[in-house]
Amino acid sequence: MTLFRTSLAAFAAIMIGAFSAASLSPAHAAGGGTKPPAHDWSFDGPFGTFDRAQLQRGYKVYREVCSACHAMSLMRFRNLSQKGGPEFTEAQIRALAADFKISDGPNEQGEMFERPGRPSDAFPKPFPNEQAARAANGGAYPLDLSVIAKARNYERGFPLFLLDIITQYQEGGPDYLKALLTGYEDPPKGVELLPGQNWNKYMAGNIIGMPNMLNDGQVEYPKGADGKSPVPETAKQYAADVVAFLMWSAEPHMEQRKSIGRQVFIFLLLFAGLLYFTKKRIWSRLPEHAPGAAH
Amino acid sequence: MSGPSSYVPKLGIAKWLDARLPLPRLMYDSFIAYPVPRNLNYFWTFGGILMLMLVSQILTGVILAMHYTPHATLAFTSVEGIMRDVEYGWLMRYMHANGASMFFIAVYIHIFRGLYYGSYKAPREVLWILGVIIFLLMMATAFMGYVLPWGQMSFWGATVITNLFSAFPIVGETIVTFLWGGYSVDNPTLTRFFSLHFLLPFMIFGVVILHVWALHVTGQNNPTGVEVKAVAKDTIPFTPYATIKDAFALVLFFAFFAYFLFFIPNYLGHADNYIPANPAVTPAHIVPEWYFLPFYAILRAVPDKLGGVLLMFAAIAVLVVLPWLDTSKVKSMSYRPLARQCFWAFAVTCVMLGWLGSRPAEGIYVTLSQLFTALYFAYFLIALPLLGLFETPKKLPGSIAESVLGKMKGGSGAVVGAAASAEPNTKG
């Protein structure tokens, strides 16, 4: 019927347009920041899962580099051992937590005291409050990174944003963060940076307070059987690893969500199929299909 | 269709209850024997889908409220606690957030169905107006719900939308202060929004009952727009025919819902709402959720503050008077060639307004917003009143049965051949 035909045609036109435009037009800069290149993440798509080793390396990068300034207040050490995450062993997270001195109390004397961290403790914050953080960082406030991978995105533009529904592109945040961490450059001629300012090609407006923090060889990765790290110890690799870790921290139940989703989706399609045939069977009782039936 | 029912329950206990409270009779008449036009297409399944979406939102919402803390310093963390620590909390929250979008997708299809097939015309004006009230309540509920996670978009959305009321002369400032419960959007605003967000869905539920009641008095419209003439020939009982068809459509819709919910749960949301609310920093572009975008575009199309607000409210108010604006006696646009083109132009206008609502309010976007705002109102205030006077509609089928069974059998035995000129509207 007309309405169906028209809407179907309109939908098809949009989709065809989207596909062809997407394959033709290269990504272009918008709003001061260059569009980040897409990275091939292990967690993208309907079957994506986190790479445990990568998350463990990512935690190490966060711990040794980022955590000097950035808090992750929603994260607790126990999270590091939960299913679908880095899956450190219980013993490992107890050791990781015990590395930190946690302020607790007050005790019976009414005084705060320090004790070794426990798995149920939150990641300690580098600064007691925002003012202290700003004071230590030349006025800039290092953000909490707990859900940063979901709190960042970039504009996809007309055909792509529709296409993303089909390709299930959800990695705008991670792509942007990884590009940002490795996007430091010398400012173009004629641009004077003030102290505490840095030039980053992916930052909106290009001026960023955070300096380049990741350098090749800076973080030592666990060695494989051959005495060498299985992945290169480069800034690029550090960036990918720590961003994967941040993505997991932002969406810790992603693996459970996708696996349940696959089952639910298949169930609903099968059920819809059954309902379709049941519907056909029931409607076949109607007079125009069964002439002579009682009215 | 209305009037005293002759139904007598068969079961002893049902008979006992029916004599004291005719609930079994009401249920039987409303959901079993209720006659529906036999030619309804799948656009008519969205009423049932909406009912289920409302139930889904209430169920997930009640669970979320058990774990949520309505306080400015704790709201964001408590929502993240739901996402991280509560068993299946992520499912509840994503179901609720995406469910709101699905609710609006379904309601927009439902509304456009009504617009296309003229379901707002006599004798269904009250049914239609009740629908507009439900739509308004939904918008209020969705807006206040979006504030609750207390992210950046929550906070700034609340600030911008509550400030709309300051446009009204004299009382404006007072209204805004009373909405806020303070001198800015803050904790008192959050707690009262939480309270109202919990209350409104139940008010929606109440109006839905009136909506269904009104529907069952007038009976459903249908793709031909020709009223039921002979119940025995033109209609079929709700159960099992409509129930099974609704169930099939519902499951397909839920598959669509599940796709978003499980695989791209943040696609319809905005990244900035994962940043905790910060009264000192406004996001670069404040955009409402997608379902408000067309109205947001209309709001910003007018350079005058009060004018923009009034126009936005008028965009919804015009729906209330629509039954009296459309002068054509023919309901279905399938028989109105000119009106049908206007309808599709109107649909495109709404999509364009939605797109413009997501753009910054500057340069060409403002001009385009003004153009499409004008087109939006032109559809209601110019096209529909005038078309009814000048347009020559196609010939309508003699009856619903005739449109289904066609000329070969002439189901009703009436004007054979009349359906030949009609659109081939068979059941979906």
Added chain:
Amino acid sequence: MAEAKSSPASEPTRRDMLFLATGAMGAAGVVALAVPFVRTLAPNAQTIAAGAPIEVDLTPIPEGQGIKLFWRGKLIFVRSRTKAEIEEAQKVNLASLPDPQADSARVKPGKENWLVIYGSCTHLGCIPGGSAAGEVRGDYNGWFCPCHGSHYDTSGRIRKGPAPTNLPVPPYAFLSDTKIRIG
């Protein structure tokens, strides 16, 4: 309205199978959907993590006195018992108790001077007094619940009053002579 029915004799089996399968699948779907809703009511991960074992230092507790502390939101009494109280608890005729249990089954061997019990009355959940000095300890020198008059002895066993059972002993272990871990 149309009373439209096909003749029941035609292919009943296949139709019934289809209807049955559809109905069963729908029912299964509803049940499966209910599971996550119910599961959200379980203690969340943070509550479970906060319920991890705790360590208690016994040195500040003087003989004959007790302390109260919380573990998993439940009140726990730790009392340092005097020699006389231990003897009193041990020599009771078990047959005369409403809920017979030997004192040795309620303390750790060699640490008879330490009694660790849950501190909510087994009657209706009030908190019996008797831990701190000066509180009424009841007829049996243990704890006394003021709500409905239940008397507990120096082993936390019910002796008189409406409470049906003894105050239960939580899971705990001695880490050293002066330190226990509860949980």
